[in-house]
Amino acid sequence: MTKKTDTNNERGDSQAYLEKKKFFDGMLTVYGRKPVLEALQDKATNIHRLHLADSNKSAEILDDIIKLAEAKGAEILYHNRAALSRISKNSSQDQGVAADLICRGFQTYDDFLANNKGKKFRLLALDGVSNPQNLGMIIRSACAGNIDGILLPQQGSAQIDPLVIKASAGTVFRAPILRCKNLAAALKDFKAENSLVCALSSHANTVLKDFNPQEACVYVLGNETEGVSKEVAQLCNASIRIPMNNGVESLNVAVTAALIAFSV
Template sequence: MHEANTAVSPKDRFLTVYGRKPVLEALDDPELRVDKVILADTARGQAAEDIRRAARSAGVPVHRASAHRVKVLAGNGKQDQGVLADVVAPRMRPLGAALRTTPLPGRVLVLDGITTPANVGMILRTATAAGLGGIVVPRRGVAALDPLVVKASAGVAFRAPVLRCGTAAEAADLLTEAGYQLFGLSASRGEPLFDAAVPELAAFVLGGETGGLSAEVAEQMTGWVSIPMPGAVESLNVAAAAAVLCFDLVRRGLPPERARGKGRPSR
């Protein structure tokens, strides 16, 4: 059973940033809402005072925790510098919840096995710029939504329409049940992207940097599309391929939810 628990996990509401500079930047950004800051009880000195002062100015509570607890919450024991912040991501929600809304998110991307943070961040930025209805970022098998992803997205990750679920296979199941047709993006198989008919409810699955789509997900595809490459290049970087795909969808016309004025990020 997928997403049987209707409670929304904090991981589906916040992006966690860690390290002194990223936390200060989040607190100083008037367009971001920080839910809380967690400061290690070993953090002392001017850096800790700067963070406390910025949090007070922004009206954000600061909680103390053990250094070990901060490392566990950050998921990065080498770079957390004893501080993290949970930043509200207003357009991030569980995939199951998005599929219970009207209208449905329209055309979406699904990430399957993309483990390089820079690629995930660039895909979030591109898909958001192109007005796609959502980017499915599974909690497992894909790079965590951490400061490296935020940096690669140039901050757009905070406002991207991220849809969360457990795995890419789970996403494929949920999308199929909701009436989506699933298309795998391939370097060598399937119909050329620019000639393919794209239904209103379409999910494009992007595979990992080296292995492509996982076998469990590949078998659920409705069809495959490829990017024509007349030059002597075997394949594109996954983020570059995502950019071609996203802006071909723009060329075809705005996704339905944006055309009806429903794609503007909440503030």
């Protein structure tokens, strides 16, 4: 059992509570009229609730959103602006609309660990990747390639918003996102389960094409300017590099993620 599950059991949490928590851990709240409309137009998305401001004026795009939400069986709720802002967490951009989407690939990292013991999985871990476009492109590459999950910390990284959704070309709704509060703490748990934690570093001796771990492996991608943080680097027990030609020093982090996704 993972630490978090043990803690839940020690607290005496009921199975019903744990199931409810798991349900909400797999949810993504999208805000803004166009992002919500585009999300509902995607056949892969399921919606739990549609939230609307009761002050919204009649508009064709709102009618379309409501029709799509109804067709998908969503509960539709109306709120005052203050309440809707608490749901969207972005009152300046929500345009009076937010939707709770059920994303089949979203889960907490400890649930993933519990369900994948002994498996040779391949993950990307994002250490301070702060650019929404980069995050969206990383998600798209991971979905298209051979990656089993993206370890996305709540602290220090870009979070999924309309810019990320757009850059991912909608793949975020079916992406294998593993949520964690703190990346270093999560990586310690993966190491405790015998996973290899590998940093991308220009100083590494081993190149990507020659790296073929026999155990589960977490590839750590660092911040766009600073690279892998010192705290996280100290947890890594392997490092690899992508060889550069013609004086090029490094690649964009999203390009690096794509190379890993199609090489493992």
